[in-house]
Amino acid sequence: MAALTEHSTLPLPAFDSAVKLLIVVAPYYRAIADDLIAGARAAAERAGATVDLIEVPGALEIPTAVAMAGRLAGYDGFVALGCVIRGETTHYETVCNDSSRGLTLLGLQGLCIGNGILTVENIDQAVVRAAPDQQDKGGGAAAAALHLIALQRRWSGTRRPVGFAPEDRDPVRLAGALDGSSLA
Template sequence: MAGTETHYTLPLPRFDKPAKVLIVVAPYYKDIADDLIAGARAVLDEAGVAHDLIEVPGALEVPTAIALAHRQSNFDGYVGLGCVIRGETTHYDTVCNDSSRGLTLLGLQGACIGNGILTVEDRDQAVVRADPAQQNKGGGAAAAALHLIALSRKWGSETKGIGFKPVGSFQIAADSEGPASA
């Protein structure tokens, strides 16, 4: 049973330059969304990271909003929040799979995203997972985004020295009509 497990949590990264995170939430279940937001904000505040919040209609719109922000804004990372509770139709499977797949694809393209979209069987599971005093999945999603931002900054500053570098007589002179002769 997941409630009795213990888990190791990485310490939050520290940043030498300011970071800014966008929280994107689908508040379909408002009380659950509010708890997810509270958990995410507490972690971001603890790490000293600035953050903005936007709302979208549902979990399927979370990846699209993050994609728009990633292309058109200046955020270092993103936290996607929402809740999908199993119903009587297969729509649950579509929303769970497609929202998760959308966030994963954005992450593979370089967006630093913490996925805090709950996918649960019933409301009771959602309440426990969203509550900052219990499983705090909003806080966990924020922490995940921060760790990815830290990795991106670490590896983004390293150069591999791979690529073409013209050497000596093979360089083209700026004032010549064609390739330089050897």
């Protein structure tokens, strides 16, 4: 039964060319954020990746910053870091759900993102999860981004049609094209 509770982590991928990560952190709980950053930097360094760091006001702004950088900057992947601790109101659920949803949607659009935004009940849980010598969730988020980058590079250039279109199809012939062309 103990085998069911053991955790497994993949070894960090190796890269043939340089990898550039952007860490986007909400430093509301500065000590927690610093531990998350240290873990993410260490994992990136072990994989030979370079890292830039930006700070945003809160966890809700992390997906927006990642989206902007994904459109406007030359990063291979992103590491989202922050900490949300349950309080007395439902604001906790909003911040946790919406920041996670935003990052997930960006990932589904093709960005390589490791989500290291801690969602915890109290500061003690945050300390354990953030510490590089304990659960190292910052390092885990960087590793996740690196694995997604490796997959993206592995599959880049591979294009397959979506839907019912056959892979090797003949051009479609159009009847009565105005420009005299009969091929689409």
